[in-house]
Amino acid sequence: MSCLAAALLALGVGFILAITRATLGPTPFDRVLAVNTVGTLAVLAISVYGFFDGRPAFLDIALLYALINFIGTIAILKYFRFGTLGDHALPNSDEDGA
Amino acid sequence: MSGFLVNASLIALLALIAILALRLHRLFAVVMLSGAFSLVAAAQFVVLDAVDxxxxxAAVGAGISTVLALATLSLVPAEEKPHSISLVPAFLATLTGLLLAVAVTDLPNFGDPKAPIHNHVAPEYIIGSEQAIGVPNIVTSVLASYRSFDTFGETLVVFTAAIAVLLIIGGYTRAPRRAKGKRKGSQDAG
Incomplete structure (x- = not known):
């Protein structure tokens, strides 16, 4: 119980730090990275909850979640680089802070 | 007890993100925060045993919606217009929220086997769906046979909405800066 509380507290601090960065972040990349961190922390939260609840199947869910998070971040970054998700990418578009 | 602790902290986090997203005026940050909101909400759903x-x-809220909002962001200014708080919508939203909070007290307990939703048609499906439909998976037989017209309508709505969104923003993603701003409309959006 106290172990769970300590783990949750640590995760909560991490969440708040990441959300602070997503809120303040001067550049868009800070924000993208912060949201990616929130996703990682969500994966950790699911794992911790599954561990303390005695349900190892939650680990698989957390893994799938990490994959979705990764693909989402790649999609956002690809959008940033090319301005589109299709294959008619602009050859010379440089990144800019939208 | 531990469930309560986890739920309370996740809900508090959701409220914090929502308030921050409301307060910010930089739209890109709002989009990123809404992505973070979806991720935390998905963790909450996992804790509530609604994995699907x-x-x-996680896939729609944090993935597709964020990308669609970013695509929209390339068409609109980066900052929200300053506006004063209008009273009537604020009052209506507060009232609706209070009514919903009152209605929550009327809901059956979480996981209650005597809840109406478990006693209406669910026993019939569990007993008879394999005989009636011939599909071993009950969820599949409900979605594809008992409620097939409903599913068909949903699919149609989502398909139409996707086509409409692609037609509106598909060809008009971020235009090349140095290329004299020549845009090609109605290109396929891949």
Whole structure:
């Protein structure tokens, strides 16, 4: 119980730090990275909850979640680089802070 | 007890993100925060044992919605217009929220086997769906046979909405800066 509380507290601090960065972040990349961190922390939260609840199947869910998070971040970054998700990418578009 | 602790902290986090997203005026930050909101909400759904809803939330809320909002962001200014707080919508939203909070007290307990939703048609499906439909998976037989017209309508609505969104923003993603701003409309959006 106290172990769970300590783990949750640590995760909560991490969440708040990441959300602070997503809120303040001067550049868009800070924000993208912060949201990616929130996703990682969500994966950790699911794992911790599954561990303390005695349900190892939650680990698989957390893994799938990490994959979705990764693909989402790649999609956002690809959008940033090319301005589109299709294959008619602009050859010379440089990144800019939208 | 531990469930309560986890739920309370996740809900508090959701409220914090929502308030921050409301306060910010930089739209890119709002989009990023809404992505973070979806991720935390999906974790909440996992804790509530609604794993399928959680995956939908993570894939649609954090993935597709964020990308669609970013695509929209390339068409609109980067900052929200300053506006004063209008009283009538604020009052209506507060009232609706209070009514919903009152209605929550009327809901059956979480996981209650005597809840109406478990006693209406669910026993019939569990007993008879394999005989009636011939599909071993009950969820599949409900979605594809008992409620097939409903599913068909949903698919149609989502398909139409996707086509409309692609037609509106598909060809008009971020235009090349140095290329004299010549845009090609109605290109396929891949």
């Amino acid at each position: 809803v959680a995956f939908t939330e």
